[in-house]
Amino acid sequence: MVQSTSSSSDGYDQEASGLSTIDVDPYSPEVLADPYPFHHELREAGPVVWLEPHGVWATGRYEQV
DSSP: OEEEOOBOTTSOBHHHHTOEEEOOOTTSHHHHHSOHHHHHHHHHHOSSEEETTTTEEEOOSTTTO
16 A cells, blocks of 8 residues: 655654655565565655555666666
């Protein structure tokens, strides 16, 4: 599920920046069994995406990697 991020507690409006977040654990058994739908979602979400379950930034596009 891809969503725009909301304002953080420090007042920085991430939504206005156009950054996206994915609420999928890339290490879950379902994703590990078939990672291609997740990879597609990651690429479609944008050049840099916040992975909510791990609290990290990720990229899945060749140019950014």
